[in-house]
Amino acid sequence: MEIFLQQIINGLVQGSVYALVALGYTMVYGILGLINFAHGEVVMIGAMLALSSLTVLLGLSVPPLLALLFSIILAMAGCMALGYTIERIAYRPLRHAPRLAPLITAIGVSIVLQNLAMMIWGREYHSFPQLIVNATHSLGGAVINDIQIIIFILALLIMAGLMAVVHRTRLGRAMRAVAENQHAAQLMGVDINRVISLTFMLGSALAAIAGLMVSANYGLAHYYMGFVLGLKAFTAAVLGGIGNLRGAMLGGLLLGLIESLGAGYIGDITGGFFGSNYQDVFAFLVLIVVLVFRPSGLLGERLAERA
Amino acid sequence: MTDTLLEVCGLEISYGGIRAVKGIDLHIASGELVALIGSNGAGKTTTLKALAGLLHPARGKIQYANRSLINVVAHQRAAMGIALVPEGRGVFARMTVLENLLMGAYIRDDKSGIAIDLARMYELFPRLAERKDQLAGTLSGGEQQMVAMARALMGRPRLLMLDEPSMGLAPLMVQKIFEVIRDIAALGMSILLVEQNAKLALQVAQRGYVMESGEITLSGAATELLGSAAVQRAYLGA
Numbered sequence: 001m002e003i004f005l006q007q008i009i010n011g012l013v014q015g016s017v018y019a020l021v022a023l024g025y026t027m028v029y030g031i032l033g034l035i036n037f038a039h040g041e042v043v044m045i046g047a048m049l050a051l052s053s054l055t056v057l058l059g060l061s062v063p064p065l066l067a068l069l070f071s072i073i074l075a076m077a078g079c080m081a082l083g084y085t086i087e088r089i090a091y092r093p094l095r096h097a098p099r100l101a102p103l104i105t106a107i108g109v110s111i112v113l114q115n116l117a118m119m120i121w122g123r124e125y126h127s128f129p130q131l132i133v134n135a136t137h138s139l140g141g142a143v144i145n146d147i148q149i150i151i152f153i154l155a156l157l158i159m160a161g162l163m164a165v166v167h168r169t170r171l172g173r174a175m176r177a178v179a180e181n182q183h184a185a186q187l188m189g190v191d192i193n194r195v196i197s198l199t200f201m202l203g204s205a206l207a208a209i210a211g212l213m214v215s216a217n218y219g220l221a222h223y224y225m226g227f228v229l230g231l232k233a234f235t236a237a238v239l240g241g242i243g244n245l246r247g248a249m250l251g252g253l254l255l256g257l258i259e260s261l262g263a264g265y266i267g268d269i270t271g272g273f274f275g276s277n278y279q280d281v282f283a284f285l286v287l288i289v290v291l292v293f294r295p296s297g298l299l300g301e302r303l304a305e306r307a
Numbered sequence: 308m309t310d311t312l313l314e315v316c317g318l319e320i321s322y323g324g325i326r327a328v329k330g331i332d333l334h335i336a337s338g339e340l341v342a343l344i345g346s347n348g349a350g351k352t353t354t355l356k357a358l359a360g361l362l363h364p365a366r367g368k369i370q371y372a373n374r375s376l377i378n379v380v381a382h383q384r385a386a387m388g389i390a391l392v393p394e395g396r397g398v399f400a401r402m403t404v405l406e407n408l409l410m411g412a413y414i415r416d417d418k419s420g421i422a423i424d425l426a427r428m429y430e431l432f433p434r435l436a437e438r439k440d441q442l443a444g445t446l447s448g449g450e451q452q453m454v455a456m457a458r459a460l461m462g463r464p465r466l467l468m469l470d471e472p473s474m475g476l477a478p479l480m481v482q483k484i485f486e487v488i489r490d491i492a493a494l495g496m497s498i499l500l501v502e503q504n505a506k507l508a509l510q511v512a513q514r515g516y517v518m519e520s521g522e523i524t525l526s527g528a529a530t531e532l533l534g535s536a537a538v539q540r541a542y543l544g545a
Contacts, residue, residue: 170413177399177410183361184397189385189414189462 002141007264008257009139013148013217015256016155020210021233022240022248023162024203030179030243031199033099037106038086039207040230041113042079044223046208047215048121050075054129064131075208083204084197092193110227117223125222128215151213158209159249162202166245175199179243228280232259235287241300250298258282310337311370312466312497313358318367320350320357327353329521330367335466335499340492342508342529343501344542345518351501352394354518355468358499359391360384371466386414390464394471396455400444404435407443407454411461421461428457431487449480456487467491468499473507485511505542509533517542 021043028036050071057067090109094102136145166172177185178195185192214229215221236255240247263279290297313335320328328350335341343351356362358369360381369376376384399407408428412421429436432453438446443454452472459467469488473481481504489511492498502508509515509529517525517538525537532538 170409173402173406173410174413176402176406180399180401181397183381184393184399185410186361186381187359187385187391187393187397188410188458189382190410191382 003264004261005140006142007260009142009144009148011257011260012253013144013152013256014260015236015253016152017210017213017217017252018229018233018236018255019249019252020155020158020206020213021229022236022252023159023245024207025234025237026240026242026245026248027175027199027203029237030245031175031196032091032095032102034091034102035106035234035242036086036091036200036203037103037230037234038090038109038113039203040226040228040233041110041117042082042086042204042207042226043211043214043229043233044117044221044226045082045113046075046079046204046211047221047225048117048126048211048223049078050208050212051126051128051215051221052121054131058129068131072209072212075212076205079204079208079211080201083200083207087197087200092196110230114223114227121223123223125220128219128221130219131216147216151217154209155213158206162206163245165202171195171198232280232283235283235290238297239286239290241297244297244299247297247299254298255283255286258286311335312337312339312372313499314368314370315358316368316370318354318357318369319365320353320362321365322353322362326365327521328357328364331518331521331523333516333523333526335497337465337497338495339514340488340498340500340512342505342512342515343499343518344503344505344508344515344532344538346542347503348520349518350521351518352470355391355393355470355499355501358468359389361391385462388463388465389468390459390462390466391468392452392455392459392470392472394474396448396451398443398446398451398454398458400442402443403440404443404446404454405439407458408435408439408461411458414462424461424463428460431460431490432457449476449484452476452480452484456484460491464496466497466499468501470501471503472500473502473504481507505538506533509538 021039024039025036028034053071053074054067057070058064086109090105091102094105132146134145134147136143166175174185174190174195177188177190178192182192214225232255233252236251237248239255240251259279259282262282263276266274266276266278311334315331315333317330317332318328319326319330331354345351353362357364360379371387371389399410408425412424415421434450435453435457438450443451446454472484476484485507488498488500492511500508500512509532512529515526515529515532516523517532525532
């Protein structure tokens with residue numbers, strides 16, 4: 001029972017990070033029908049930027065919380081600029097090209113960013129500085145630490161904020177309008193290029209925060225960390241129904257839980273043959289199962305427009 | 308003609324290698340209701356799309372409020388007061404009726420003015436008031452046409468273009484829609500009405516153009532066109 005509760009906690013924390021990244025995939029897909037495979041690298045760049053900034057600031061004896069705040073803002077701004085640039089130079093020229101072209105380009109952008117990061121930050125693992133006394137609390141036999149609590153609550157707040165932007169603001173309405181019918185949105189006076197740029201920037205800002213969360217949680221950052229994380233978040237988006245914001249959040253949390261419970265019990269299930277190091281298997285099993293049995297995802301089916 | 312709102316000269320539009328519109332001239336005066344009639348495939352919708360900026364003409368001039376529109380993109384034209392209610396309505400199906408109407412006012416930022424116009428639309432189309440929180444995609448075809456028209460009016464356009472507003476609607480609904488067209492025309496809005504239902508269109512319009520295979524073959528006062536033997540034979544089934 002303690003193991004079960006522990007895996008639920010771990011799964012929810014990890015899943016909330018997946019959800020933030022999955023939102024970036026699903027927002028872009030909703031508007032452009034494009035899978036931005038470079039999104040995982042944006043997460044990695046966000047983590048790296050924050051890490052570098054923290055290292056410099058702490059070296060200058062800036063108070064830790066101030067350094068953290070500044071680093072978050074810097075990582076978000078950097079990732080927003082990166083997201084804007086990726087769309088502008090890699091995807092916009094291909095807006096009317098066959099769908100395979102931007103997909104291949106996305107993979108290319110991903111490789112370029114990975115290599116760029118490797119050149120800047122090297123191949124080694126960077127350890128994330130400890131900023132707060134990370135106290136652990138026991139909860140019915142399981143443990144949860146401060147960083148996990150902060151990650152989970154912050155992620156929920158950000159998701160609620162995003163939903164408010166999308167459903168309650170003029171920009172959010174414009175985003176949904178462009179997602180549904182670009183011609184009609186233009187007829188309303190919406191500059192669709194501007195809305196698309198803003199969508200990329202919004203998704204990238206979430207990615208920056210997610211990157212910081214992952215490296216704070218594991219205490220590590222690495223130029224390759226965006227690849228698997230990106231694939232898993234993409235899986236989460238597909239699980240929830242790609243293009244659907246609530247789906248991305250649900251998919252992220254569910255995937256975190258599936259992965260964590262799977263890792264916790266895989267040893268018992270297979271009689272010790274597989275260990276918890278096989279946990280990545282679960283995400284991709286989920287991807288395959290969803291694609292085979294419910295390609296539209298859990299929340300993916302929405303009403304069709306009547307003629 | 309100092310009060311000409313829209314003037315089109317020698318407009319040519321190619322569409323996937325086919326010349327869909329082959330050099331047409333037309334004009335609309337301020338406050339005028341002009342019908343553009345013709346059979347399916349004559350190039351009426353293509354013309355409207357080019358006027359709204361959704362298609363780029365191969366050749367020709369479009370002059371609106373004494374300004375050339377050639378390098379003005381669609382969303383800027385909307386901000387200049389050109390509204391198109393597209394064929395098939397183009398409502399945002401996954402947004403509520405209210406959200407659709409607010410999208411219509413996207414170019415405006417006068418909150419109180421928007422609220423007043425919203426109330427006016429609900430007066431003009433009481434059905435929309437009842438359904439304001441319903442997703443537009445769940446409405447009937449006629450109700451969606453109302454949403455599309457109210458949405459266009461929310462932008463306070465100077466030129467309203469309607470593409471086949473009667474298409475696929477029950478006779479009673481067609482009547483209702485045309486009543487509204489008559490009402491807003493009476494308020495002085497300039498309207499370009501594209502219709503296959505020639506009789507209905509010419510009954511509300513002051514002038515009309517007849518389009519056939521990408522060319523304007525006939526034009527004149529609506530009453531004249533209604534009486535003309537050629538129009539009667541081709542479109543009115545006489």
